[in-house]
Amino acid sequence: MKALVKTSEAIGYEYKDVDMPKIGPKDVLVKIMGAAICGSDLHAYHSSPNIMKMMQLPIVTGHETCGEVVEVGDCVTNLKKGDLVSPEPHIFCGECYYCQNSAALNCLNMGLLGHTIGGAFAEYMAVPAHVCWKHPPGISYELGAIHEPLGVGVHGVMSGEINGKSVAVFGCGPIGMFAIGAARVFGATKIFGVEVAPKRVAMARQLFPDATIINSKEQDPVKTIMEATSGLGVDVSVELSGNAEATRFCFQALKREGRVSLVGVHPKAMEFDFHPNIILKEARVHGVFGRVIWQTWWQVRAMLDTGKFDPLPIITHRFPLAEFEQAFKMAESGEAGKVLLIP
Numbered sequence: 336m337k338a339l340v341k342t343s344e345a346i347g348y349e350y351k352d353v354d355m356p357k358i359g360p361k362d363v364l365v366k367i368m369g370a371a372i373c374g375s376d377l378h379a380y381h382s383s384p385n386i387m388k389m390m391q392l393p394i395v396t397g398h399e400t401c402g403e404v405v406e407v408g409d410c411v412t413n414l415k416k417g418d419l420v421s422p423e424p425h426i427f428c429g430e431c432y433y434c435q436n437s438a439a440l441n442c443l444n445m446g447l448l449g450h451t452i453g454g455a456f457a458e459y460m461a462v463p464a465h466v467c468w469k470h471p472p473g474i475s476y477e478l479g480a481i482h483e484p485l486g487v488g489v490h491g492v493m494s495g496e497i498n499g500k501s502v503a504v505f506g507c508g509p510i511g512m513f514a515i516g517a518a519r520v521f522g523a524t525k526i527f528g529v530e531v532a533p534k535r536v537a538m539a540r541q542l543f544p545d546a547t548i549i550n551s552k553e554q555d556p557v558k559t560i561m562e563a564t565s566g567l568g569v570d571v572s573v574e575l576s577g578n579a580e581a582t583r584f585c586f587q588a589l590k591r592e593g594r595v596s597l598v599g600v601h602p603k604a605m606e607f608d609f610h611p612n613i614i615l616k617e618a619r620v621h622g623v624f625g626r627v628i629w630q631t632w633w634q635v636r637a638m639l640d641t642g643k644f645d646p647l648p649i650i651t652h653r654f655p656l657a658e659f660e661q662a663f664k665m666a667e668s669g670e671a672g673k674v675l676l677i678p
C-alpha cells in the first residue's frame with residue numbers, strides 16, 4: 336500500500352510503497368477514509384527537534400483520522416467490520432499506574448500513532464481495538480477525522496472551569512478555532528481570539544461574529560483584552576500558537592488567579608519570566624497533552640450534539656495523499672483551515 340513515511344532526520348516525507356499492516360488478536364485493520372494534517376505533522380515534516388525526539392524512524396506518519404473497520408482480531412469484542420472509527424492516538428496500555436488511576440493520557444507505556452506506531456497517512460492502519468472511538472451511524476468521515484483535534488481544543492478549554500468565564504485563545508489555527516467554538520458551547524461569556532495570519536483572522540471573524548478576534552500585528556492584544564475586561568484580564572487563557580511572543584501575551588492578558596492552558600507546541604525552548612507572569616499573579620498553569628481518555632471524546636460528542644457549533648467549515652482543503660507536498664504547503668501557509676489527505 337502507499338503511505339507517507341518519515342524515513343530520516345531530513346526535512347520532508349517520502350510517499351512510498353510499504354507492507355500492509357498486520358493485525359494481532361486485539362487489533363483492528365482500518366481502511367483510512369481521510370486523515371487531517373496536524374500542527375505536529377508540520378513540525379515532523381520540518382524535523383523540528385522537540386518532535387524528532389518523540390519519533391521512532393522509519394514511521395508511517397499521520398494520526399487525525401477516520402476510517403472503516405475491515406478486519407477484526409480474534410479477541411476483539413467491541414468492534415465489527417463496517418464500524419466507522421477514529422483512533423485515540425495516545426495508545427495507552429491500560430495496565431500502568433496512570434491507566435489504573437483514570438489518567439490514561441499520561442500512560443507510562445504510551446505509543447503514539449504516527450510517531451512510534453504506524454499511522455494514518457496511508458491506505459490502511461492497524462490499531463488496538465481498545466483505542467478506537469466508534470462513531471454513531473451516519474456521521475461523515477470528515478467530521479470523524481477532526482474529532483481528535485477537536486478534542487485537543489476541548490481539553491484546552493475544559494481543563495478548568497469555563498462556564499461564565501472570559502477566555503482568550505492565542506492562535507486561531509484549526510485547533511484555536513475549535514477551542515473558540517468549544518468555549519462558546521460550554522458557556523464562556525466573553526471570548527477573544529488572537530492571530531497573526533490575515534486569512535485566519537478573517538475566517539475566525541466570520542465563524543465567530545460574537546467573539547473579538549484580534550490581529551496582533553495590527554493591534555496590541557494585551558491592551559485590547561485589558562480594556563474590554565475592566566482592566567482585569569481574562570479568567571482563562573488558552574495558548575494554541577506555539578509561538579513565544581503569543582505565549583507571553585497569554586500570561587500578560589490573564590487575570591490574577593486566572594488559568595492558563597498551554598497547548599501549543601514550541602519548536603524550541605523559550606525565555607520566560609515566572610515572577611510577574613505566574614508567581615505574582617498566582618496563575619494556575621495547566622499543561623495539555625492530547626485528550627482526557629475518554630472523557631474528552633464524550634465532551635466532543637456532547638458539543639457536536641448541541642448543534643451550536645459546526646466545525647466542518649474549518650476544513651477548507653482536501654488533497655489526494657500523493658499530492659502531500661502541496662497539502663503541507665497549504666497547511667502551513669496560514670491561508671487554510673484544516674487540510675485533509677485522502678488515500
Ligand SMILES: NC(=O)c1ccc[n+]([C@@H]2O[C@H](COP(=O)([O-])OP(=O)(O)OC[C@H]3O[C@@H](n4cnc5c(N)ncnc54)[C@H](O)[C@@H]3O)[C@@H](O)[C@H]2O)c1
Pocket residue numbers: 373374375487505506507508509510511529530531532535551575576577578580581597598599600601623624625626669
Ligand atoms: N498539546 C497537544 O496535545 C497538542 C496536540 C495537537 C496540536 N498541538 C499544537 O497546538 C497548536 C495549534 O494547533 P493547530 O493545528 O491549530 O496549529 P497551526 O500551526 O495551524 O496554528 C497555530 C496558529 O498560531 C498562529 N500564530 C503564530 N504566531 C502567532 C502569534 N505571535 N500570535 C498569535 N497567533 C500566532 C499561526 O498563524 C497559526 O494560525 C500547534 O502548536 C500544535 O502543534 C498540541
Ligand SMILES: [Zn+2]
Pocket residue numbers: 373374375398399483484
Ligand atoms: Zn494532532
Ligand SMILES: [Zn+2]
Pocket residue numbers: 427428429430431432433434439441442443444445
Ligand atoms: Zn498505561
